[in-house]
Amino acid sequence: MNLEKITLISFGYFEKGLLDKIEKEVEHEFLLPVRLREGHLDLSQFFEPSRRQYDGFRLLKEVDSSFADENDKTLGIFNVDLYIPILTYIFGQAYLNGRAGIASIYRLRNERYGIFKDEKILVSRFRKEVIHELGHTFGLIHCFDPSCVMRSSTYVEDIDQKNHQLCRKCRELLGIQP
Amino acid sequence: MAKKISILIVDDEESVRDSLYNWFIEDGYQVECAENAKTALTMLQSESYHIILADIKMPGMDGLEMLKRIKSLKSDAIVIIMTAFATVDTAVQALKDGAFDYVTKPFDPDDLSHLIRNASKQISLIEENEILKEKVISLENVEDMIGQSEAMQEVFREIESVAQSNASVIITGESGTGKELVAKAIHANSPRKFFPMVSVHCGALTESLLESELFGHEKGAFTGAIYNRKGRFEMADSGTIFLDEIATISPKMQVELLRVLETKSFVRVGGNKEISSDFRVLCATNRDLKSMVEKGLFREDLFYRLNVVNINVPPLRDRVEDIPLLIEYFIKKYCASMNRPPIPVEPSALQRMESYAFPGNIRELENMIERAIVVGNGKKIMLKDLPLAKESVKPTFESLDDLGKKHILAILTKYSWNITVSAKALKLDRVTLYNKIKKYGLTPPK
Numbered sequence: 001m002n003l004e005k006i007t008l009i010s011f012g013y014f015e016k017g018l019l020d021k022i023e024k025e026v027e028h029e030f031l032l033p034v035r036l037r038e039g040h041l042d043l044s045q046f047f048e049p050s051r052r053q054y055d056g057f058r059l060l061k062e063v064d065s066s067f068a069d070e071n072d073k074t075l076g077i078f079n080v081d082l083y084i085p086i087l088t089y090i091f092g093q094a095y096l097n098g099r100a101g102i103a104s105i106y107r108l109r110n111e112r113y114g115i116f117k118d119e120k121i122l123v124s125r126f127r128k129e130v131i132h133e134l135g136h137t138f139g140l141i142h143c144f145d146p147s148c149v150m151r152s153s154t155y156v157e158d159i160d161q162k163n164h165q166l167c168r169k170c171r172e173l174l175g176i177q178p
Numbered sequence: 179m180a181k182k183i184s185i186l187i188v189d190d191e192e193s194v195r196d197s198l199y200n201w202f203i204e205d206g207y208q209v210e211c212a213e214n215a216k217t218a219l220t221m222l223q224s225e226s227y228h229i230i231l232a233d234i235k236m237p238g239m240d241g242l243e244m245l246k247r248i249k250s251l252k253s254d255a256i257v258i259i260m261t262a263f264a265t266v267d268t269a270v271q272a273l274k275d276g277a278f279d280y281v282t283k284p285f286d287p288d289d290l291s292h293l294i295r296n297a298s299k300q301i302s303l304i305e306e307n308e309i310l311k312e313k314v315i316s317l318e319n320v321e322d323m324i325g326q327s328e329a330m331q332e333v334f335r336e337i338e339s340v341a342q343s344n345a346s347v348i349i350t351g352e353s354g355t356g357k358e359l360v361a362k363a364i365h366a367n368s369p370r371k372f373f374p375m376v377s378v379h380c381g382a383l384t385e386s387l388l389e390s391e392l393f394g395h396e397k398g399a400f401t402g403a404i405y406n407r408k409g410r411f412e413m414a415d416s417g418t419i420f421l422d423e424i425a426t427i428s429p430k431m432q433v434e435l436l437r438v439l440e441t442k443s444f445v446r447v448g449g450n451k452e453i454s455s456d457f458r459v460l461c462a463t464n465r466d467l468k469s470m471v472e473k474g475l476f477r478e479d480l481f482y483r484l485n486v487v488n489i490n491v492p493p494l495r496d497r498v499e500d501i502p503l504l505i506e507y508f509i510k511k512y513c514a515s516m517n518r519p520p521i522p523v524e525p526s527a528l529q530r531m532e533s534y535a536f537p538g539n540i541r542e543l544e545n546m547i548e549r550a551i552v553v554g555n556g557k558k559i560m561l562k563d564l565p566l567a568k569e570s571v572k573p574t575f576e577s578l579d580d581l582g583k584k585h586i587l588a589i590l591t592k593y594s595w596n597i598t599v600s601a602k603a604l605k606l607d608r609v610t611l612y613n614k615i616k617k618y619g620l621t622p623p624k
Contacts, residue, residue: 051284057197084197086260088284096203141206152205154288 004071006032006134009039009063012079014105018123019077025127026134029149029165031176032073039067043080056082056090056102064100073137075130076102091129091153097139103129108156125159131166140170183298184208184225188218188232188244189260194283198231201290215239219247227255228301229294234261234268242272249276254304256297311372323359324507327497333360336489341367346439346484348424349462351491354541357462358422360491364460365418373417376410380431381423388431390447393438399448411444414457424461424484425470429477436480459484494536494543501532504540508547509559518556527561534566583618586611595622 006026010019019036027034041062046054063076075094082090082104091108094101108125110118128149135150143150148167153159166174185207187198195211202209210227212218214236230248234241241259248257256278261268269280278297281289325331340347341364349357358377365375383391390399394409410419421427427435438444443454461484470476494501505523513520527550536542550563576584586604593599601611614620 055193057193057200060200083284084201085191085193086198086284087201087287087290090287093200094204095200136204142204152291154286154291 003032003073006030006034007067007069007072007074008034008036008077008130009067009074010036010077011039011041011043014077014079015119015122018126021123022127022130025164026130029131030134030138030174039063039076043078048083051083053081053083053089054078055084056093056104057084060093060095060100060102063102064095064098068100070099072099073134074100075134075137076100077130078102078104079106080104081106091159092133094133094136096136096141098137101133101137103133105129108159113156121160124164125156128153128159128162128164131164135166135170138174140166140173143167143170145169182206182208183229183294183301184210184227185229185231185294186218186221186227186255187211188213188215188230188236188241190214190233190236194233201287202294205291205294207294215241215244215247218244219251222248222251222253222255226253229297230255230257232257232259234259234272235263242268242275245272245275245277256300258293258297323356323363324503325497325500326503327492327500329492329497330500333489333491336487337363337367340364340487340489342369344458345486346459346461347487347489348467348485349460349489349491350467351462351464352493352537352539353464354539355491355493356540357464357491358420360489361418361420361460361462365420365458368418368458370417370458374414375418375420376414377420377422378410379422381426385428385431388427389434392431392435393444393446394449394453395447396449399446403448406446409444409446411438411455411457412453415455416457418458418460421459421461423463425463425465425467425476432477432480436477436483439480439483494539498532501543502528504543505531505547508544509551512548512551516551518551521551521554521556521558523559524561527559527564530561530564530566579618582614583620586614586618587620590615590620590622 068074092103142152145167147163232241259272262283550559554563
């Protein structure tokens with residue numbers, strides 16, 4: 001990989017310390033320096049009143065065009081409910097082998113499902129989601145290894161089932177020492 | 179994913195196309211998009227896709243019309259119709275027109291995954307089915323038809339050239355040469371291969387049984403006919419009927435057969451309804467049908483109706499070079515059936531088999547190998563394992579008179595020309611033996 005770094009850009013409010021934890025884990029997983037910074041966007045432009053959600057595909061385009069650098073992998077981190085026109089919701093999305101992706105913490109919270117708030121689970125899910133979307137930007141497709149972080153997850157329960165790490169095969173594809 | 183599944187997304191909304199494209203790409207699918215039905219149909223002419231996801235409402239041609247056009251192209255693609263406004267009527271119509279499924283936008287990510295997974299399973303089944311069909315054909319085709327000799331190569335060429343046509347074929351050859359295998363190979367290479375090949379051994383059935391067997395019978399047609407029964411001609415509809423030992427059928431059956439071949443229709447025994455069947459006739463005989471026609475034993479018109487093409491299967495003695503191949507094949511076949519590894523053949527045993535005339539042809543060779551594997555030591559086939567070990571194996575084509583002369587001389591020599599003892603051994607009376615000695619000009623040694 002001839003990449004310089006990974007940039008995580010937060011759009012909106014997040015729990016104290018959460019992004020710092022994620023930053024370290026991402027750095028550890030991809031063996032690249034990770035820079036964390038705040039981004040500013042008028043999210044109302046991306047709001048779809050009829051669905052009361054935010055257009056994930058347009059947000060992805062925006063992050064790619066306005067925030068991403070050529071030699072970086074940039075991930076926009078949001079705290080809003082994302083959708084794409086065809087699907088009711090998404091946890092995140094990325095350009096396969098591109099330079100940008102997005103991920104949202106919104107649907108990862110236990111409270112959304114009528115369960116007690118659990119900070120530990122939230123960090124664990126978000127960490128997996130961030131690494132998963134970044135994995136796509138590195139060209140990884142969904143993995144069939146049930147424990148691999150690149151396994152497709154359509155429910156939060158699916159995210160809980162997998163590990164935080166890339167499997168041996170995915171690491172080999174990225175050229176990272178297993 | 180075991181293999182790359184290709185998906186074509188057809189939707190007039192760019193955001194839908196892009197978001198679906200991005201979603202499927204992350205799953206590792208090969209994805210292409212078309213903005214309308216016309217473009218999609220053009221793309222389908224040069225490219226094939228496993229799955230087509232099409233919006234129902236599009237400017238110009240709608241999704242349902244496109245679905246009909248796709249089906250008329252005989253494309254194997256699985257079509258999934260998407261719509262933002264679901265109505266039962268359109269869903270039913272889409273499914274009636276051959277859509278695999280029908281989904282309402284937007285759908286849950288999990289539903290989309292399930293949908294594609296189900297479609298992928300269907301694709302795997304279709305492909306698996308194709309592979310199995312090919313395997314079945316190749317099994318019928320080549321497994322049992324072995325021969326590198328020029329004579330067999332000629333037979334293979336004839337099979338190939340005749341298979342695609344609908345012509346009747348008479349397969350001639352001695353008993354045990356594999357005439358039925360030739361018939362199977364013709365059927366398996368013909369456009370009728372996915373329909374049945376029905377075999378009838380005419381020689382094994384009496385006239386009335388053969389009639390009932392070929393044409394079927396109605397309930398109560400004769401004593402014991404307690405149910406309606408389909409005949410072999412009816413069962414061979416769209417396929418092939420193979421009439422083995424055709425020379426043995428009676429003159430009455432010859433007439434009936436001729437009529438069926440000409441009209442492709444018949445009436446069941448005891449019935450009055452005309453039944454039509456589209457079949458191809460292949461028949462086999464080990465007799466010389468032409469000379470039977472000359473002698474008035476076989477109808478000339480039927481002979482010419484059947485004998486559009488004649489394939490003659492050579493006897494094994496005329497293709498000695500195929501014997502080692504056949505031996506190897508039968509050893510593999512029977513060792514596998516007995517869960518044993520294939521065993522070699524001792525050179526002297528092979529030499530003996532190669533010099534043997536095999537009057538029973540391949541059938542005899544096959545039985546010989548099976549027996550040798552069963553009775554042998556299990557390590558190799560030896561000369562003593564062959565039933566011809568103690569026999570005179572040289573082929574003989576002498577006349578009966580010559581053979582009789584030799585045999586009588588051998589007996590006389592054995593009994594020192596004692597006429598009484600020799601006549602007893604030969605089961606002849608003394609006068610007959612004297613006459614034969616005189617006839618053959620035999621003289622005692624001086």
